[in-house]
Amino acid sequence: MGDPVIGVYLWEPGGRQCPDFDPRHARFVAQSLDDLRSALFTWGVPLFEVESEALAFFEKACSVWGTYRVFSHQEVGNAWSFHRDVYLKGWFHDHGIDWIEWAEPGWERGLKHRLGWDQRWGQAMRQPVFACAQRAPASTWDWASHWAGGEDRPECARGAAPNFQQGGTTRALTQLDYFLANSVGSYRAHLSKPMESRDSCSRMSPYLAWGNLSLRWAFQRALTELESGQNKAGIRAWASRLHWQSHFVQKFESESRMEFEDLNRGFSSLGRAHRPDRFEAFVQGQTGYPLVDASVRCLSSTGYLNFRMRAMLVSFATHWLRLPWQSVAPVMARWFLDYLPGIHYPQLQMQSGTTGINALRVYNPIKQALDHDPQARFVQLWVPELANLPPELGLQPWTILPMEELFYGFRKGKDYPEPVVDFRSGIAFSAEWHAARKSPQVLAENRRILARHTTPDRSVNRRSRTVLKDPRQANPQHPEGV
Numbered sequence: 001m002g003d004p005v006i007g008v009y010l011w012e013p014g015g016r017q018c019p020d021f022d023p024r025h026a027r028f029v030a031q032s033l034d035d036l037r038s039a040l041f042t043w044g045v046p047l048f049e050v051e052s053e054a055l056a057f058f059e060k061a062c063s064v065w066g067t068y069r070v071f072s073h074q075e076v077g078n079a080w081s082f083h084r085d086v087y088l089k090g091w092f093h094d095h096g097i098d099w100i101e102w103a104e105p106g107w108e109r110g111l112k113h114r115l116g117w118d119q120r121w122g123q124a125m126r127q128p129v130f131a132c133a134q135r136a137p138a139s140t141w142d143w144a145s146h147w148a149g150g151e152d153r154p155e156c157a158r159g160a161a162p163n164f165q166q167g168g169t170t171r172a173l174t175q176l177d178y179f180l181a182n183s184v185g186s187y188r189a190h191l192s193k194p195m196e197s198r199d200s201c202s203r204m205s206p207y208l209a210w211g212n213l214s215l216r217w218a219f220q221r222a223l224t225e226l227e228s229g230q231n232k233a234g235i236r237a238w239a240s241r242l243h244w245q246s247h248f249v250q251k252f253e254s255e256s257r258m259e260f261e262d263l264n265r266g267f268s269s270l271g272r273a274h275r276p277d278r279f280e281a282f283v284q285g286q287t288g289y290p291l292v293d294a295s296v297r298c299l300s301s302t303g304y305l306n307f308r309m310r311a312m313l314v315s316f317a318t319h320w321l322r323l324p325w326q327s328v329a330p331v332m333a334r335w336f337l338d339y340l341p342g343i344h345y346p347q348l349q350m351q352s353g354t355t356g357i358n359a360l361r362v363y364n365p366i367k368q369a370l371d372h373d374p375q376a377r378f379v380q381l382w383v384p385e386l387a388n389l390p391p392e393l394g395l396q397p398w399t400i401l402p403m404e405e406l407f408y409g410f411r412k413g414k415d416y417p418e419p420v421v422d423f424r425s426g427i428a429f430s431a432e433w434h435a436a437r438k439s440p441q442v443l444a445e446n447r448r449i450l451a452r453h454t455t456p457d458r459s460v461n462r463r464s465r466t467v468l469k470d471p472r473q474a475n476p477q478h479p480e481g482v
Ligand SMILES: Cc1cc2nc3c(=O)[nH]c(=O)nc-3n(C[C@H](O)[C@H](O)[C@H](O)COP(=O)(O)OP(=O)(O)OC[C@H]3O[C@@H](n4cnc5c(N)ncnc54)[C@H](O)[C@@H]3O)c2cc1C
Pocket: 201, 202, 203, 204, 205, 206, 208, 209, 238, 241, 242, 244, 245, 246, 248, 305, 306, 307, 308, 310, 311, 314, 336, 338, 339, 340, 341, 343, 344, 347, 348, 351
């Protein structure tokens, strides 16, 4: 028999003061804990919640328990959590307390280059999923009498969240079953559509981001489904996105300064500045570009948006409005229910054009609307001011004629704003970016970034990508198209 085990979740006030925190994250975690509590109960492990900074908790635990061991997973979090972990590591060492951290399958700590990374990723994903073999010895420990203040859950984590996905492994597994049984067939066709993607994408991201489900579990489920022989193309496309997840998390883990600074330092001179009027128009969904405004309003109200619309929002904010990506990073982090720093910052930088190694994608929100929401269903759902207009006017309300304004009872610029910037601003940005891209500093930084974050022999990488037929092979298609 081993030692008794208890589970503890720390609600750290410091984490809630970070600019990327939103109560929606806390509610999702609270729902996840409720689910986890029932699962752990089966294994004889009680789960407690404590509202405390980590150091204060472990100091107190020393005085209550004397000695103990700490088990946790390795986290790729924001700078605040990184500094906390560095401090705790020293403190545990000084106090003779063992801290055993489990590495997450999919990324590696302290990596300096990507040589062999894809192969190791493939192997890690195929390792058996951990299964609990025996019940833990019963804990005789009386939490209430030892822990003055008892259990606690902050106010912001309580209450219902009807518009959002609900947390918990049970829900994650149900959702995954639903996706593989009903939606994976339309996954590729609907991936870019803001409306249809809500039902045709897996919606696994919050479960993966908050640890309800491991990437390995999801990947192995994809392999099993592939055996069934149906929807193979959809399953392969989905499985390669699981690989992208790790690719971006690894990138952030290897160079986490990208939470604050341009990955490619050569782009710091690009003409972008925080303009409060433009920023406010963006975050309020009042830019006068219907698909942008619908996407912002939908995301801030439900916590979810498909990939293409996320990328379009970043492009609009940083190329059209010329806001620095750092201005929109915290607010978008708060909007995403699936906020994961390891994807969030590399994606923000890639979409805003500050990596140097990726092609610039300046999304045109008018074209995106015509391509992906031609009937204006998504736009009219989230921008009800436009609901009475026919689709072609709903997508481009600035083209409405005075007679049509009377006919539809719509006042241009009053019921809905005129575009906050001219549509040519994105084109002007693109020209400046392409000129800046040739600067010696950008080129030197590109070499450094390629050496650190991509597979060294890219000709081999490219070749293996084209022959990939199956996610069980080592290197699914590359996420950055490089
Ligand atoms: C600016 C920006 C910020 C983003 N921030 C986040 C974030 O904080 N958290 C997050 O999970 N995803 C983020 N993404 C990636 C992507 O948009 C979401 O993972 C995806 O839309 C989630 O929906 P889904 O679970 O239905 O994905 P599916 O299409 O069903 O994909 C399955 C899983 O693969 C992973 N995945 C899918 N697309 C990507 C991608 N492009 N890059 C990396 N991993 C991917 C996710 O874990 C996802 O759950 C961001 C994208 C952009 C452009």
